[in-house]
Amino acid sequence: MKKLAVCAGLGLVLVVVTPGPRSFALAASGIGQSPQAAAQTAGVRIAKLEQQVAAAQTAGDNAWMLVCAALVLMMTGPGLALFYGGLVRRKNVLATMMQSFILMALVTLLWALFGYSLCFSPGDAVIGGFGAVFLRGVGGAPNPAYAATIPQQTFMVFQLMFAIITPALITGAFAERMKFKAMVLFMILWTIVVYDPMAHMVWGVGGLLNAAQGGRFPTLDFAGGTVVHITSGVSALVCALYLGKRLGYPKEPMPPHNVVLSVIGACMLWVGWFGFNAGSALSAGTLATSAFVATQFGAAAAALGWSAAEWIRNGKPSVLGAASGAVAGLVAITPASGFVGPMAALAIGAIAGVGCYWMVTKVKRRFGYDDSLDAFGVHGAGGTIGALLTGIFASSAINPIFGDHKGGPLPVGLINGNAGQMLNQLMGVVIAWGLAIAGTLVILKVVDLLVGLRVPEDHETRGLDLSLHGEEAYNGEA
Amino acid sequence: MKKIEAIIQPSRFDSVKDALHEIGIDGMTVTEVRGHGRQKGHTEVYRGNEYTVDLLPKIKIEMVIPDKLSDAVIQAILKTARTGKIGDGKVFVYPVEEAIRIRNEERGETAL
Numbered sequence: 036m037k038k039l040a041v042c043a044g045l046g047l048v049l050v051v052v053t054p055g056p057r058s059f060a061l062a063a064s065g066i067g068q069s070p071q072a073a074a075q076t077a078g079v080r081i082a083k084l085e086q087q088v089a090a091a092q093t094a095g096d097n098a099w100m101l102v103c104a105a106l107v108l109m110m111t112g113p114g115l116a117l118f119y120g121g122l123v124r125r126k127n128v129l130a131t132m133m134q135s136f137i138l139m140a141l142v143t144l145l146w147a148l149f150g151y152s153l154c155f156s157p158g159d160a161v162i163g164g165f166g167a168v169f170l171r172g173v174g175g176a177p178n179p180a181y182a183a184t185i186p187q188q189t190f191m192v193f194q195l196m197f198a199i200i201t202p203a204l205i206t207g208a209f210a211e212r213m214k215f216k217a218m219v220l221f222m223i224l225w226t227i228v229v230y231d232p233m234a235h236m237v238w239g240v241g242g243l244l245n246a247a248q249g250g251r252f253p254t255l256d257f258a259g260g261t262v263v264h265i266t267s268g269v270s271a272l273v274c275a276l277y278l279g280k281r282l283g284y285p286k287e288p289m290p291p292h293n294v295v296l297s298v299i300g301a302c303m304l305w306v307g308w309f310g311f312n313a314g315s316a317l318s319a320g321t322l323a324t325s326a327f328v329a330t331q332f333g334a335a336a337a338a339l340g341w342s343a344a345e346w347i348r349n350g351k352p353s354v355l356g357a358a359s360g361a362v363a364g365l366v367a368i369t370p371a372s373g374f375v376g377p378m379a380a381l382a383i384g385a386i387a388g389v390g391c392y393w394m395v396t397k398v399k400r401r402f403g404y405d406d407s408l409d410a411f412g413v414h415g416a417g418g419t420i421g422a423l424l425t426g427i428f429a430s431s432a433i434n435p436i437f438g439d440h441k442g443g444p445l446p447v448g449l450i451n452g453n454a455g456q457m458l459n460q461l462m463g464v465v466i467a468w469g470l471a472i473a474g475t476l477v478i479l480k481v482v483d484l485l486v487g488l489r490v491p492e493d494h495e496t497r498g499l500d501l502s503l504h505g506e507e508a509y510n511g512e513a
Numbered sequence: 514m515k516k517i518e519a520i521i522q523p524s525r526f527d528s529v530k531d532a533l534h535e536i537g538i539d540g541m542t543v544t545e546v547r548g549h550g551r552q553k554g555h556t557e558v559y560r561g562n563e564y565t566v567d568l569l570p571k572i573k574i575e576m577v578i579p580d581k582l583s584d585a586v587i588q589a590i591l592k593t594a595r596t597g598k599i600g601d602g603k604v605f606v607y608p609v610e611e612a613i614r615i616r617n618e619e620r621g622e623t624a625l
Contacts, residue, residue, distance in 0.1 A: 285562070288564040288565075289562075290557060290559050290562075290564050291559055294559075349558050351558070353558060353559070355559055355560065356560070359560060392561075395560050395561060396560060396561025397561070399561075400561065409560060
């Protein structure tokens with residue numbers, strides 16, 4: 036029996052090492068052919084090999100990007116839904132989570148109809164065109180203008196997740212007092228008027244601020260510091276000012292009803308952010324790793340920065356503070372993540388952690404606006420800090436995004452030797468602020484006239500869970 | 514008959530209940546309540562907003578007992594509910610006019 040097995044093994048080896056008659060024949064025919072025919076055969080084989088290499092890279096990149104898309108969706112639900120849900124009073128927790136949740140569906144619908152097209156199909160410098168409405172032409176073939184190695188559908192669905200979380204971030208500013216109807220209408224208009232143009236300007240073909248493709252003011256924004264965080268944060272401030280304070284604010288105590296939910300949510304945001312930032316490399320190469328690492332270091336430094344500031348000022352480092360700090364750091368590192376190394380990421384995180392702590396505790400109290408869950412203090416402020424610091428720390432060693440006419444790398448950020456980049460960053464920040472303020476004001480006015488923004492006082496007192504959705508989060512008797 | 518109402522620290526409730534069982538009290542009504550006496554609350558800080566929490570969680574035990582058990586019950590509560598710090602609570606004693614068992618309309622101490 037043993038002998039038989041050995042024989043069979045030997046036979047196998049022989050089969051493997053001996054070139055089959057077919058390959059002999061191929062080689063022989065090569066020798067016998069004219070030189071042109073031989074070159075042609077070699078050409079065919081090389082082309083086939085290249086195709087296989089490309090297919091292998093696509094498989095790797097696509098696998099990573101699909102995972103990233105799922106991670107970014109997880110940031111909205113359950114990440115942000117829990118983070119915000121824990122911060123409100125118990126009578127409003129469902130209504131708050133619903134705002135994030137329904138956006139996962141609503142923005143998806145808009146994206147399929149025209150959102151993707153307005154962001155990413157060729158248009159003018161400010162907004163995309165209608166070339167990809169109803170996702171026309173968005174299929175398995177890559178779009179080399181954005182990502183040459185993944186199906187355009189993957190790019191489309193990855194970008195969709197960004198379009199979902201951005202408006203969801205705003206909901207923190209008007210939590211506990213906005214009509215659901217008004218919120219839905221506001222968000223539909225907001226994605227069209229603010230998000231789509233901003234995304235097109237920064238990332239779209241021919242966009243005014245597009246750094247990768249020679250925009251007029253090339254603004255470095257790797258994963259959405261201006262597009263996502265400044266637009267949402269600044270719009271949040273406008274909403275908080277326009278809607279006014281919650282009944283009883285700031286006299287009545289309105290502590291978070293469940294910090295545990297918020298900490299879980301913050302942790303999911305942190306994990307999901309790897310998809311957000313590292314995924315923005317749009318491939319699974321070293322740039323993705325670099326962005327992943329920067330993300331981790333930025334978040335860590337900011338959590339420590341916020342905690343230290345709070346410890347010094349209050350005598351106790353709060354859990355909510357550490358979690359909020361991490362989120363602030365993630366916000367700030369977002370535009371920089373694909374342009375800076377670990378040490379710069381630590382610096383950006385630390386500055387953002389302390390800066391956002393100051394915004395949330397001091398500046399908010401000084402001006403007395405009711406940004407209920409600090410959407411502006413964290414995303415508006417953190418996004419602005421991050422966008423400006425990106426101009427300082429971005430390095431061609433990490434990402435040679437600017438090249439001379441021979442393709443050699445040019446300096447990217449201020450420390451790298453490109454002081455002028457600060458002006459471009461400032462330009463991006465100013466445009467994002469301006470668009471967010473103007474767009475949000477107009478939309479609020481329109482929605483206010485059409486359906487009214489705030490719930491009636493008795494509904495606010497009773498809680499939005501019951502008055503808007505007919506449900507309670509915690510049924511004591513059930 | 515006397516009604517004893519004791520407001521105590523939640524952490525002492527199990528000891529108090531056991532001590533009462535030992536001296537033969539097997540009926541009581543227990544409520545989770547909030548309140549404060551001389552004990553000042555504490556402050557909580559969420560993102561820089563300070564909240565003073567001055568209503569603290571307590572346990573209220575109510576029971577109606579025969580007169581002859583009154584001293585033993587009071588002693589048992591005082592002994593087991595005490596931690597020695599401000600916030601240990603209070604015991605109130607009331608006279609009770611009548612007690613009626615709903616099931617069979619027994620009256621007086623037999624209804625207890």
